[in-house]
Amino acid sequence: MPGEGFYVVQGGTKLYSMTLAGVATELTLPTGITVDATKRLRGAMLNRQLVLCGSPSETLWLDPYGTLRRLAIKSPAGPPILASGGAGTLTGSYRAKYTFFVRDKVSKAVVWESSFSPVSAASASLTNAVLQASNIEIAADTVDGRRVYRTTTGPGTSYFKWVDVEGNLQTVVIDGLGDTGLGLIAAPTDLGTLPGPLELVVEWKDRLWGKTYAAVDNLYYTGNRKHYAWPATNFIPIRPLGDDLIGITGLLPRRDELGVGRVNKLWKVVGDPPNIQLVKVGDVPGPVAPDSCVVIRDRAFYLGADGVYVWDAQGVNSIVDSDVKPWFTTDTYFNRSRFNRAFARYNEALNAYELHLANAGDSSENRWIAYHLDEKKWLGPHKTDAFTPASSAVLQDSNGVKFPVIGDSAGFFWKMNQATRSDGGVAGIVFDVKVRHNHLPNLVKMWLQMAIFTRQEVFGSLTITPAIGELDASDQATPISHDLTQERALLRRLSTAAQPVGAICTLTFRQATDDQDCTILGYEIPVVPQGRR
């Protein structure tokens, strides 16, 4: 619903809630939990509960009221002890086990339940008695109560909800409820404790799916619509096991398939638990950066070792082969040793997949490149001089409109796609487009007056710097200035005394004034062939 919502953000070693207006309040971390400032916060929502992982030392759970808890609260360690609690109507022997539970603060529904305690020993055979369960453990973490399940008389082997022990103080409960009064539905069979802190988590088909730091080859998943229930049997080994120390490198939740990547393979999970299958998509470059994985309208994009790939109905295909391969296969443009730190987002306004990479020689993901889905073309590398990017996300405003943000190293989030052409006035956005004309490269040409069309602005100018000659021609010392208040202009001849002729003309369009818009609509350059030299 528009107007609702808030953000959960990481600022270094702290977590915050943040209003839609950007007012942050630090969240209280559970005792013993730390946040690693070198890692990024990840999360997934299920059933109005947000699971957070990545940077916290343990997987956390944020309820709708801003309370952070450990997701994996230890289950009760000891079994309850059953005995007669006095006169009643029960006759026979029983077994019991119990869980810890947490209620929603408003609806009072149970929204979290631990795995079971060990099963009690069979009670002595009661005769016209009520049943007492003692040794009900007090949870170390904050819980709202303990839920006790027992068998029917016998003891039977199936457990049914028997009684709740409200609060986290009492250790004994006595209840004379007969078998017919037990819960009609057997005790849940999908409870379980998360085996370790999650590194990755996504929501897919009403379950959470994740990879832990400890068992990197296993894909774990929850019970249906239970963010807290991670049964020990709910995992899928992603082969080849032990192939490397990284294991699963990315999760790609498409409509009917969950992509699970390793560095050199892509698998997919199909079906619905328990009837799921793991199918190899191919021995193809898989994701190398978990945060580069973005699913856009059932197409999964990710950064592979040698480029960006899309996995869709047509299989896995590179989308960089023809145009920008050197970006990913040479060290000229980006610091490839930090590819595993890359992060990406979907920029809906531009319909573009935007990927942050570290500039060559740099140690932060301070550049980004954009694959425009409509044009099927890459633009970039982009940069800002206002801040150093550290993360990215797609958020939603009070009107329900999604917008991308970039988090910076100083603790700010920056909303993209603003109407202004300014990154906050710290420094102008450097619009820097370099185009090379290779037409008939073996033919030396004279480059005549350039006619240019630009979108008309109220003020401002565009600098155009020609370089005429061969591929290594130097930029001309005197650039051309185009008045942006004119939609069309006839500029000077490109060939100069210093560069009278050349086979190739390279043009650099540059506009770096803060908050100055600039649009190049086209240009025309008459050329006069001079012959082959």
Add this chain to the structure above:
Amino acid sequence: MADPLRVFDLGQLGVQLVRSPLHQKPATEVIRAQNAIYDKDERGGGLRKRGGMTKLNSVALAGGAANGALYVAFADPGNPLSIGERRGLYVFGNGIQEYSPDLSAWTPSSLAQASPFPEPQNGDNVPFNTEDHSAPHGVSLPGRIYFRGYVGSAAFAAICRWNGTQAALIAKIPAPWQSGAGDDGDVTIKTFFVVDNTVYLATGDGDPGAAGGNALFGRVFKLDPETETLTQIGTSAWGSHSGGLLGGAPMALAWFSGRLWAAGGTLQSGVAPRLYSIRPGVDEDWTLEETGTAAHSYTSMAVYKGELYYASRCAVGTASRIRKRTAAGVYSTVRTNASTLVANSYAGLEVVNDLLVFYERDTAGSGGDTVKLFSYDGSAFTERLDVRNIHFNGTTGDLSVGNPVLYDGAVYWPFSIVAPDDGSVLLKSTNGTSWSVLDSSATDNLYGILGVLRD
């Protein structure tokens, strides 16, 4: 002259900046397109400088680098000062006031002009006098408050919903169990309670003075918030009719040991209130758990430290009490009023900051009653505030006690002096020990809190 090089893309969404093989025309290779986007403006294509960026948070996160952000698609109802948008408390008296989310300002709520609208005086003072409004007047679920409504000029009890902009009649309470025991106008809603995303409410049916004895009848209903349908809980109604559950009407509800508990009362001198439990959907009818003291009426229940506490009010001659039931089924009295005067009472049991808070009234009568707030930590009681003497000193009207409501980790509690004084205060405590005045008015007559509207 050879053909000129043309790189035009007027109005076609983007310059054709294709890296072409050298033998093709136009051989145009984009080397760099820094901070350029394909312009999707309706006036033309081309390459445009990208849009700027502005800070979402004007103050840097103190912890350091902004290393991740997630959008949470619901607002936090429990922490309005720091998280999403919502409306605050709805407090009613002379009109209905809406407390702002940051608890800083009152504004008149349009709910007062809505139809249906809350009718605070239509029922919860039966059989009590106007001094006690401490039972819940509504119940909150995400995005809505359910309350006892009043529709037009017809005085019948109805369940209504308020979502912040519109009030809607959800269900009229079905006619009383027994023809002649009371007409629609005598059906009231005594209290609300929510657990497991289900609303429970208790009604009082009939005029207590008409039949005497156990003459206040009642029922308990479940309101399913998904379908907003009412279902009676238990086959038996409460009251002195044949087969009825003795002990008056259900006055307070609680959830304990997997059961819904209802505590009744009438304040008739010969009637002892009773405590019942039921497992909705499992049990056919209510189970009697305990019979109280004659001429008492239960007022309030709360689960505190894993035990069920319930308070009573006394009509004549004996002291009201607070009792508890343990998880092991053991009953005991934990506090007895020093007063045995008419209407000495305990009510308003609420848990805040791991303390059980409540009020104690030690006498009654015009201008003579004393209302004190206490806390209990499981072993000791501590008086925290003498409401009458601190906030209404010198007034002569009876002290009316509203209902306490938890909001943002604090408990809010309205009190007012009935005519001729009409003054009122809204008290707040975040710890159960100290109370501050959030608002006071000479004329508002704050009867109670309808609830908290949470998104």
